[in-house]
Amino acid sequence: MTQHLTDEQPATYNEWLDAIAANEGFYLESPEGHGSLPPRRVCPHSGSTDLTQKPLPETGIIETYSVVHVAAETFSEDTPYINAVVDFGPVGLTGVVRGVDAGDVSVGDEVRVTIETRETTDDRLVVFRPA
Amino acid sequence: MSTVRIAGVGLTPFGTHGDRAGRELFAAAALAAFEDAEVDRAAVDQLNYGNFMGALTEHQGHQAPLMAEAAGLSCPAMTYEDACASSGAAIREAVRTIRSGEADVILAGGMERMTTLDTGEATAALAIAADELYEVRGGVTFPSAYALMAQAYFEQFGGDREDLAHIAVKNHANAVDNEYAQYQSEITLERALESPPVATPLHLYDACPISDGASAVVLVSGEFAAENEINAPVSITGTGQGGDNLALQDRETMAETPATATAATEAYADAGITADDVDVAEVHDCFTIAEVMAIESLGFFEPGKGITAARDGKTTADGELPINLSGGLKAKGHPVGASGGSQIAEVTHLLRGDHPNSDAVTDATVGLTHSAGGTVGSAVVHILEVDQ
Numbered sequence: 001m002t003q004h005l006t007d008e009q010p011a012t013y014n015e016w017l018d019a020i021a022a023n024e025g026f027y028l029e030s031p032e033g034h035g036s037l038p039p040r041r042v043c044p045h046s047g048s049t050d051l052t053q054k055p056l057p058e059t060g061i062i063e064t065y066s067v068v069h070v071a072a073e074t075f076s077e078d079t080p081y082i083n084a085v086v087d088f089g090p091v092g093l094t095g096v097v098r099g100v101d102a103g104d105v106s107v108g109d110e111v112r113v114t115i116e117t118r119e120t121t122d123d124r125l126v127v128f129r130p131a
Numbered sequence: 132m133s134t135v136r137i138a139g140v141g142l143t144p145f146g147t148h149g150d151r152a153g154r155e156l157f158a159a160a161a162l163a164a165f166e167d168a169e170v171d172r173a174a175v176d177q178l179n180y181g182n183f184m185g186a187l188t189e190h191q192g193h194q195a196p197l198m199a200e201a202a203g204l205s206c207p208a209m210t211y212e213d214a215c216a217s218s219g220a221a222i223r224e225a226v227r228t229i230r231s232g233e234a235d236v237i238l239a240g241g242m243e244r245m246t247t248l249d250t251g252e253a254t255a256a257l258a259i260a261a262d263e264l265y266e267v268r269g270g271v272t273f274p275s276a277y278a279l280m281a282q283a284y285f286e287q288f289g290g291d292r293e294d295l296a297h298i299a300v301k302n303h304a305n306a307v308d309n310e311y312a313q314y315q316s317e318i319t320l321e322r323a324l325e326s327p328p329v330a331t332p333l334h335l336y337d338a339c340p341i342s343d344g345a346s347a348v349v350l351v352s353g354e355f356a357a358e359n360e361i362n363a364p365v366s367i368t369g370t371g372q373g374g375d376n377l378a379l380q381d382r383e384t385m386a387e388t389p390a391t392a393t394a395a396t397e398a399y400a401d402a403g404i405t406a407d408d409v410d411v412a413e414v415h416d417c418f419t420i421a422e423v424m425a426i427e428s429l430g431f432f433e434p435g436k437g438i439t440a441a442r443d444g445k446t447t448a449d450g451e452l453p454i455n456l457s458g459g460l461k462a463k464g465h466p467v468g469a470s471g472g473s474q475i476a477e478v479t480h481l482l483r484g485d486h487p488n489s490d491a492v493t494d495a496t497v498g499l500t501h502s503a504g505g506t507v508g509s510a511v512v513h514i515l516e517v518d519q
Contacts, residue, residue: 013264036381037265044381064286064385066278067331068270072255075270083275083330085380092380094269107286118270126269 011038011053017124021115025056027091035090059131060088062109067102077120086111086128095126134353135229136363137515138236139168140476145344145464146313147246153182153189153345154201157242160345160469161202164238168349169361175349176234178208179225181218181241182468187256188247202347204238212468214260214504215417217241218346219471219511223370225350226513235355240347243466253341257467260505262378274338274418276379276506278330281420283385285332288435292332295419296323297442299336299461302416305448306458308487311473313340313464337419342464346472348479365479369402369514371395377508388507391428395501395512399430402514406430409514410495411481412452413474415503416459425501426454429512448491456481456488471511474500482517 016038019025027035028051030043042049065084082097082105097105111128118125141163143156165172180195195208211221218241225237245253257273300320306312326335356363373393376382399405416422427437431452440446446454457463457477478498480486498515
């Protein structure tokens, strides 16, 4: 009978944030080469459970963005802010673009990812800044 | 396999219902449905109930048995939660259960109270349909998620805010004579364009309102209808469901909604029809861009061609394929858990010829409903056909 080790906790979301903050960002790769982000036990593309940590590419490309004027209470003092999905090759990341005026952001802009905090609360936030 | 007939439908008006409790709203819709159906409440085998955020807005979980009690039913009841597709999913499971022979009469529908929250609270509550770790903590709101999709669509296919504004103008015009609509008022293109931004490129008039409301549908087997001489000319002949990654960042594309395409393909095959056979449709237009992506993924328009459908008059009341003759979520309102059932009610009235906009589709025999959860991480499609 195959025994599955379920007590080995894969990387958590907070550990992933810690890694980016330490400039050691990573993603999870399956043997087929698909990327995903923690917490994961199964690759969403291939179904493989053999996931290994790989370095996150240093820069990504803004795939789409929106300037948010009406936010949830937890982001109320951050408005207006630029929401974006950024293509880092094997994985996409979602967060807030800083260091660029709202009128100057464009799809295709190259950015790097950092961990900062919201204006409204002390919660950590995935932030993209110009590369 | 049993056919599934729509014996009756009931709605409350959508809008702001003050301090009315959700249970009383659902009871009102259910009683209206039973009156329309002329079916005895004692005949109901089960309640399939849709609700999304009742635990946040009314601090009420475990709603299904409460709703059964409120509607005067003595039967098992279960809540279906699929975000904005909740009652669409509840109805789909009712169809499958009746077809299996396990039940003859099911009350299906849903309810949502939302105006108990202020705008910030409602924005936060709606966002729980998104990925909490990777989207909500990254500042994504329900409007900004659709804004990200809209911008991706514009980048891939073109289009602009004015194209979207034509959809808002169309759906508001459709709602004028609908007594159940939250906004029975027309708007101008200029008013839509000049409304304040919510999450660019989406502005206030691109968004559906915050709404309270309930919907209920009495579904019966063909055998039950025949034995009890129930006048139920409209049947649900096709059902389909699709899913996608919850987070936009994990999808192959943000400019299309493959979960809708999957649901539509299944529903068309189930009914033995194609997209070309559909005469009228109610689609999930929580934002104007959502209608564009829906009519493309449903196969009514090629990818990239749906953006100008309203502007070109193809989907207006007098167009070749009227879309959202009820006013849609945009103008009729969007009490999340009730919307899927509301679409079934609206298309039933349109096909029976007793809808205020039935004159726009006098020869219609095939209708479609499409409801979507979140950013179309879930989608449910139904085909309705009326006896010739």
